[in-house]
Amino acid sequence: MTERMTGAQALVRALEHVGVDTVFGIPGGAILPAYDPLYDSTKVRHVLVRHEQGAGHAAEGYAQATGRVGVCMATSGPGATNLVTPIADAYMDSVPIVAITGQVASKAIGTDAFQEADISGITMPITKHNFLITDPLDIPRTIMEAFHIASTGRPGPVLVDISKDALQADTTFSWPPIMQLPGYRPVTRPHSKQIREAAKLIAEARRPILYVGGGVHKAGASAELLQLAELTHIPVVTTLMARGTFPDSHPQHMGMPGMHGSVSAVGALQKSDLIIGLGVRFDDRVTGDLSSFAPYAKIVHADIDPAEISKNRHADVPIVGDCKEVITDLLNVIQTSGQQGDYADWWTALNSYKQTYPLGYETFEDGTLAPQYVMERLSAIAGPDTYYVAGVGQHQMWASQFIGYENPGTFINSGGLGTMGFAVPAAMGAKMGRPDSTVWAIDGDGCFQMTNQELATCALEGVPVKIAIINNGNLGMVRQWQTLFYDQRYSNTDLQTTRRIPDFVKLAEAYGCVGLRCERPEDVDAVIKKAMEINDVPVVVDFVVHQDAMVWPMVAAGTSNDDIKIARDMAPKWENEDE
Numbered sequence: 001m002t003e004r005m006t007g008a009q010a011l012v013r014a015l016e017h018v019g020v021d022t023v024f025g026i027p028g029g030a031i032l033p034a035y036d037p038l039y040d041s042t043k044v045r046h047v048l049v050r051h052e053q054g055a056g057h058a059a060e061g062y063a064q065a066t067g068r069v070g071v072c073m074a075t076s077g078p079g080a081t082n083l084v085t086p087i088a089d090a091y092m093d094s095v096p097i098v099a100i101t102g103q104v105a106s107k108a109i110g111t112d113a114f115q116e117a118d119i120s121g122i123t124m125p126i127t128k129h130n131f132l133i134t135d136p137l138d139i140p141r142t143i144m145e146a147f148h149i150a151s152t153g154r155p156g157p158v159l160v161d162i163s164k165d166a167l168q169a170d171t172t173f174s175w176p177p178i179m180q181l182p183g184y185r186p187v188t189r190p191h192s193k194q195i196r197e198a199a200k201l202i203a204e205a206r207r208p209i210l211y212v213g214g215g216v217h218k219a220g221a222s223a224e225l226l227q228l229a230e231l232t233h234i235p236v237v238t239t240l241m242a243r244g245t246f247p248d249s250h251p252q253h254m255g256m257p258g259m260h261g262s263v264s265a266v267g268a269l270q271k272s273d274l275i276i277g278l279g280v281r282f283d284d285r286v287t288g289d290l291s292s293f294a295p296y297a298k299i300v301h302a303d304i305d306p307a308e309i310s311k312n313r314h315a316d317v318p319i320v321g322d323c324k325e326v327i328t329d330l331l332n333v334i335q336t337s338g339q340q341g342d343y344a345d346w347w348t349a350l351n352s353y354k355q356t357y358p359l360g361y362e363t364f365e366d367g368t369l370a371p372q373y374v375m376e377r378l379s380a381i382a383g384p385d386t387y388y389v390a391g392v393g394q395h396q397m398w399a400s401q402f403i404g405y406e407n408p409g410t411f412i413n414s415g416g417l418g419t420m421g422f423a424v425p426a427a428m429g430a431k432m433g434r435p436d437s438t439v440w441a442i443d444g445d446g447c448f449q450m451t452n453q454e455l456a457t458c459a460l461e462g463v464p465v466k467i468a469i470i471n472n473g474n475l476g477m478v479r480q481w482q483t484l485f486y487d488q489r490y491s492n493t494d495l496q497t498t499r500r501i502p503d504f505v506k507l508a509e510a511y512g513c514v515g516l517r518c519e520r521p522e523d524v525d526a527v528i529k530k531a532m533e534i535n536d537v538p539v540v541v542d543f544v545v546h547q548d549a550m551v552w553p554m555v556a557a558g559t560s561n562d563d564i565k566i567a568r569d570m571a572p573k574w575e576n577e578d579e
Ligand SMILES: Cc1ncc(C[n+]2csc(CCOP(=O)(O)OP(=O)(O)O)c2C)c(N)n1
Pocket: 391, 392, 393, 394, 395, 396, 418, 419, 420, 421, 443, 444, 445, 446, 447, 448, 470, 472, 474, 475, 476, 477, 478
């Protein structure tokens, strides 16, 4: 069945056919034709955001909370370039989003026309793929291809740029279109020889470790991971992108590795003789100085993206495949062989790391709030079924360290790009994707000032997110580096929020939200409980905390993981330093 309609109508119809229920965006000249049929759609809800960056992060939050493709839309030129940051963010964290942008009329492309920007050129290195459509006939097929590419293999952002005349022209629409992607065939089935090789190394190892990254949750493989860990009794570390993929409370969990990881997780990687990396990138925040990273370890590295394998650290056993299939196959081979490694001495060492160096923090005599305490109480009161969405900075690290994650995908944050301003719009997207769940954003006073305008969107669209601002009056993470590495010369990190500019409570109220403030430890529980009881409008809590709280442990940038500090000038003592 084919039907006559405009390119714009074909676009909306195609979005309906691929199952889109929510689009975040802002209209403008070049995309305007698409907004007309969108007005009539009963299946697609368009959410009018206040800044296109908010649309992009909302699409990411929606995608991460639901596992479905998030969608954002913008006009040409500045609308499109405002999407660049969230597209780059989605690329770094492998988040499936489709960004649809209007482009100037095809005849005007290349003439520096009003609001022209070469967005497909600009986003070439930060998209998994992108398209420029000038023929309306291509619209349905391209939309289907864009959603297929974004959500299969290693997920990622896809941009579809459509010229205004293609949206306006008459065309024929038929569904389903036939995709034309001859060169795109992601490998999901791991090679059985590689699986056997990995199983053999696991049986031979004395100090193995499962290094779990964002790819495991993206593959929906947390149940299989738990089975594998319990079958083999191998310890597990979960990266910033994998928090909750393996339960924090599990005795085999060693914590988060990396720059602000636990001593037990960092130590376990450094001392291991076999790292089984699953859906990880061996990125610099985890490895520290690469040349001294895990010097005794052989590497099994499984990832769906062959480009990741041996990119940073040579893999002795490379496995290309979907993590769910990799883990399932490993389980089968290990179960059939009945071989069990001997890790008793390893566990003695690991348990001693855990007992000797638990995560801790400083409290303040003057009665001011420790930010870590706020996280602990939030975790206890809001519980592990809540979605936590963080900004970028100290508060993000405390949210990772001091909230207990028990369920996969419940910590949503900007890991690879480290994008300030991520939290408020991403929390909005997460809440729209999961309306029955509680969503708490944990934001910094700096980050919050970058994207808080989306509170207007939340209030008007009925999206009751909860925002905890960890207000330390500073660009705290940068201040921490100035404290440690720049002689306490605090160049341009004081936000002066202590002068209540802005007053976050009043700002929340101005946006139609409830604003609360908490300044003393004894009030924390009552304020969180009050925020938990408000479910009809968004709530913002201004937690005024001590300005000098620091994130520990820390591996200073560029140094070795062996030089991890548990506090300023305090390093752990390693036992078993016999190799
Ligand atoms: C868009 C952007 N600009 C600059 C930075 C560099 N940066 C990283 S953390 C940080 C401070 C964040 O301050 P705040 O939101 O108050 O969080 P805190 O560290 O105080 O918890 C800055 C400026 C960044 N990550 N992203």
